[in-house]
Amino acid sequence: MKPAVPALAPAPAELLSVPEGKRVSELERLRTPPTKSTATAMVRAMERVEEISAFALGRVNLSRVLVNRLSALARYGQVSKAQTIERAPEPRRTALLTAVVRQLEAQAVDDALDLFAVLMANRLISPARRASDRERLxxxxxxxxxxxxxxxxxxxxxxxxxxxxxxxxxxxxxxxWAAVEEAVPRTAVSSAVATVEALVPEDDGSAEAATREKLVLRCNTVRPFLSLLGESDVLGAAPAGRRILKAVRSLPALSRRRVKDRPLLPREVDAELVPAMWKRAVFSNAKLPQGAVDRDAYVVCVLEQLHRALNRRDVFASPSNRWADPHARLLDGPRWEAMRADVLAGLSLTEDAGEHLAQLTRALDAAWRQMADRLWKPAPTRRWRSSSPRAADAPVCRWTSSARWASRNR
Structure with a gap:
């Protein structure tokens, strides 16, 4: 008698059923990515990530399963209807749903971060820059x-x-002064000086600083999803992005703080994360008490730093396909040692890495020196000869002169 095949856990199995009053299954609902670039859509995208992550299928150890096999199962499950997966026999049904949910989790994270990038670029930075440019014009x-x-x-x-x-x-x-006032009244000169001082700040980055002040006005766009973003476990950081990620983790508490009762102080924020273009908006808001930090400006500043860090992959997401840590897929330790010989042989690299780099350095240096020598040598004189009978008696000269002589004698 064959041993009983373990059935699918109740929670993932519910993805295959259609809830009462709904028209599609839960699996189909979770497959649907966000279609709008709004703060509400971002909230739903983050909730979708949390809902899929709650099944914890991404933490199941599948190291013994071939990667190609797992990818094939996920592709098949993604294009299959929930009823098809539900009718599959065990353990195929469990394998299909596990592969699909694991892939869905990575896709949901990618969709959420893609939407975050769109919001930052199209709903915050670009409108703020256009508003600042209009004001300056x-x-x-x-x-x-x-x-x-x-x-x-x-x-x-x-x-x-x-x-x-x-x-x-x-x-x-x-x-x-009499000579000046013959052309321009003294009051007009004083007024012109005041106008220039008001419209042209002393610092060189006045345009960027003005853009950041406009950017603060759009803080309400990001406020709805600050808590979900800051409390999410999908974000990780390389050493260069740990300070930014730490500041992102503090955003939920800042968003809930009543700054009218308890003004935000400089010691409560990471001042090193605030670049020069943001300092005026963050630390010099005339509407706040002296020495207070503009909470909204600091929040948007941190989100802009997060946006840039994600593009550099100083901050990354896991699981993810498009926003993952690029170093995570590199072989290391015993896995690299086991495949090292085959990889080096396939690349025709049999020497030590240091010696290989030294050879490349010497070759590059020789190429640069050869090019530098040729730059100072005159080019050889190119001569033109023709086999045409009419040009047989033409004098041997430079190509341009010979070409003119031949054209005149055609």
């Missing part, structure tokens, strides 16, 4: 008028100072 007429006034005054001032220096006379301030 609106200030341009005032700045042009002030610049014209100051240019006239500066020209007269320079000419008068040159005359004083040329004749060696004492500087008469009253006469100097």
């Amino acid at each position: 609106a200030m341009l007429p005032q700045l042009e008028k002030a610049a014209r006034i100051l240019a006239k005054a500066s020209k007269i001032l320079t000419e008068e100072l040159d005359l004083v220096a040329e004749h060696g006379t004492d500087l008469d301030v009253a006469a100097l």
Whole structure:
């Protein structure tokens, strides 16, 4: 008598049934990715990740199963209806559903992070930059008028100072102002100076800082999913991204804090994560008490750093296909030692890595030196000869002259 095949656990098995009042199975519902780029869709995407991760099938040790076999099962299960999987005999049904849920978990994480990238780029950064550019363009007429006034005054001032220096006379301030006021009134000069000081900050990154101030106004876009993002276990970090990930973990508590009653202080945030373009928005908000940190500005600043870190893979996700740690798929330890000989033979590398790199370095250095020598040598003179009878008597000369001679004698 054959031993009884263990049946599928109750929770994953429920994915194959259609809940009462619904038209599709739970598996089909979880297969559906987000279709809108909104904060609400991001919340649902993160909830979808948590719902699939709750089955914990991604933590099942399947190291003894061939990767190709597992991928084939997942592909077949993804295109199969829930009824088809439910009718499959055991243990095939368990294998199919396990492979499908494991792949769905990685896809759900990818979908959520893809949506996060779209939100940051299209709903936050781009609109803020456009709003900042429009505001700066609106200030341009005032700045042009002030610049014209100051240019006239500066020209007269320079000419008068040159005359004083040329004749060696004492500087008469009253006469100097009289000469300036013949072209521009003194009040207009003072007003132009005030306009330039107001519209042109002293720091070089004023445009980026202005964009970040506009970016803070869109904090409500990210507020709904801050808790889900900060409390998610799917994010990991390389050494370069650990500080950013730690700040992301603190966002749920910051989002729930009543900053009107307890203002956020600089010691409660990671100031090293705030780049120069963000410092004015984070630490110098005139509407807050002196020394207080703008909570919304800091939150958006951390999310922007997370967005960049994800693109660099300093922060990554697991399980994931598109946002995974690129180093995680590299062979290491006993697995690498077992395959090292075959890999090196396939790449025609039989030497030590250090010696191989040294050879490449020497070859590259020789190529650079050869190219440098050729740059300083004159090119050889190219001559043109023709087998045409009419050009047989043509003098041997450079190609261009010979070509002209041949064209004249055709």
